[in-house]
Each structure stands twice: as structure tokens, then as C-alpha cells.
Amino acid sequence: MAEESYDEECDYLFKAVLIGDSAVGKSNLLSRFTRDEFRLDSKPTIGVDFAYRNVCVGGKTIKAQIWDTAGQERFRAITSSYYRGALGALLIYDITRRQTFQNIKKWLSELRGFSSPDTVVVLVGNKSDLGQSREVEEDEGKSLAELEGLYFLETSALQNQNVEEAFLSMIERIHEVLIQKIALDNKSNGDDGDGPVVPAGREVVNIDEVTATRPLSTSFSNCCLK
Template identity: 65%
Template sequence: MGSSLYDDECDYLFKMVLIGDSAVGKSNLLSRFTKDEFRLDSKPTIGVEFAYRNIKFGDKMAKAQIWDTAGQERFRAITSSYYRGALGAMVVYDITRWQTFENVKKWLHELREYGNRDMVIVLVGNKSDLVDSRVVNAADGQSFAQLEDLCFMETSAKDNLNVEDAFLHMITKIFEIASQKSLEAKENEATNKQVLDGRKEIIYVIDEVSATKQTSCCTS
């Protein structure tokens, strides 16, 4: 993976954000997806970090830029800039701590206040490997996701369970929306071309086309 923000060989650059309470496993989900690494002694994130992974869709290459931020309130001053330009969000809770699940409502409110209204959102119940410590059932997460029209998956960054699927679902939905917007923009451009006096051609500037509303998915 290159270190530049945008590489010539990439057709799309997608910004995504990870949100949720401190210590729910956001950083380990990110490192598992981008580097296939997991650290049991992972330290709390301070400020903002991000990582990349390139994903190929047919003949198109998308660079996924995934941002990870501290869950602690004292680091939340960067909220609006953190969400700016994000096309997808993963809201993470810890299945062994009920309060982290309760706080998903707060994170969703913040996301909808500062984020793009067409953002693809995936709800993730992490640490599914800790079955003996579970306090949030999969059915609880699934019911909440259906209520809020979100995709839902349970993951284990430690056991590498559903991590790839959760991220790839989000990135694939973003790609589908971006491709549809690109297609609609080209169709509108063709429609709005007008020839004057048989000689001069004027191309009107096209307003951004609204993204198609994402469909929800729920998998336990």
C-alpha cells in the first residue's frame, strides 16, 4: 500500500470512519483488516489515526481510507472534521459491555448530525470470541439495526471472524453508490449538451446527483 493520499492507479478514494466507545476494539478491527494484525495489549487511540487498503472491483481500483479515533470524550474536539467527506461509517460496540451498546444511539446521533446523509453505516458487535462474557445478544444488535435501517454483523478481531466481511460490505456499498452517481452524471452530461447555430457546443455544469439510499442488511 502506498503512503500517498491518492495514487494514480486508483479510480476511487473512499473515506470511512470507525466510531464507538473506548476499548470496543476499533483499532484492532482496523489493523486486522489492513495489516492482518491483532494486539491483545493494544493501547487507547489518542487523537486520530488512519490506514489504507486497496480493493479491486472488476477493472476499477478503490483505495479505502479508514479513520480511527479515540472513543474518550476528552478527545472529541475534532468531531466535525473527522466526519467531513466520509462515505461510510462502522459503529462498534463490545458484546461484553452493555453500556457500549446503549451508547450506539449517541454515536448514531453524532454521525447523523455531522455526517453525510447518504453515508453507508454498518453496526458491529465486536469481541464475539468472548462467549462466556457476553451480555449483548446477537438478536439485540440485529433488532436495533433493523430499527435504524443499518447492516449488522458480529465480529472478532482476535479470531479474525467477519472482520473482512464487515469492511468489504461497507466498501462495496460505497462503490455501488459512487458508480451509480458517476453513471447518472455521465447520462445527465449527455442530455445537457446543446448545439447552438450548428457550430458552438455548450456543456452545462451538472449538479451533484443524490446518492441512492442504501439497502439494509442484517446478518447475525
């Protein structure tokens, strides 16, 4: 019952995924964003995990349901299925390991094969606090992002640098795409109203369709950002 009342506080539920090689820092980025925590002894994700966080965008309360996918090859068949219905993705590499950057195109191709063309993708170069061990220059990340039409940021989950910005830029852009979709639908239906599209907090808002979801487990943060 507590979960139901919590859901009712939200206007939209957005699904997003974290993608990238193993040990690039996906889990710590997620825990930093949702719980403001960082674990030096973080273990590899087995299969998938997820957490929630509420944010306020455009006067609406959005619950971001963020899935952390395993980077190991043996889990690919499992994790790729979670790309479906994702409105956004953080595509993450480790600036100290060039191979993780070289694999970005492979991850991006896989994501695009399963997700909507409207999925918002942010390219993230993580571990910027380890600049002395850098193997991938920031300009390389920017160039790849420009080539592929992605947003780009370098982050440090350890020092909490640009973590909020990475997630929020994705969520805010998803909201913009949704509002544009609503406006187009209303126009085609001859409806000038701006009422809610789905019952608050009860369904995932997909750019192409609306599908019900019931989470298997949760990790909540009640903070609603300004």
C-alpha cells in the same frame, strides 16, 4: 515519489471512519483488516489515526482510507470533525459491555449530524470470541440495525472472524452508491459515457462533492482482493 506512484495505481480513494466507545476494539479491527495484526496490549487511540488498504470492486482498484477515532469523551470535539466527507462508517460496540451498545444511538446521531445522508453505516458487535461474557445478544444488534437502516455483523478481531466481511460490505456499498450517483449525473448531463469521475488515486470521492486530500501519514497494504 514512491507514494505518488502508489496513488496512481488506484481508481478511487474512499474515506471511512470507525466510531464507538473506548476499548470496543476499533484499533484492532483496523490493524486486522489493513495489516492482519492483533495486539493484546493495544492502547487507547489518542485523537485520530488512520490506515490504508487497497481492494478491488467492480474491476476498479479502491484505496480505503480508514480513520480510527478515539472513543474518550475528551476527544469528541476533535474526532467529530473527521466525520465530514466520510463515505462509510463502522459503528462498533463490545458485545460484553452493554453500555457500549446503549451508546450506539448517541454515536449514530453524532455521525448523522456531520456526515452525508448517503454515508454507508455498518453496525458491528465486536469481540464475538467472548461469548461466555456476552451482555448483548446478536438479535439485539440485528433489531437495532433494522430499526436504523444499517448493515449488521458480529466480529472478532482476535480470531479474525467477519472482519473482512464488515469492511468489504461497507466498501462495496459505497461503490454501489457512487456508481448510482455517476449514472444519475451522466443522465442529467446527457452523457452516456462511463469514464472516470476523478483523477485516479488523487482525490477523495465524496457522494455530494469531490474534495482534494493529502494524507498526513500512511500505513499501506498492497493486497488487492478478488
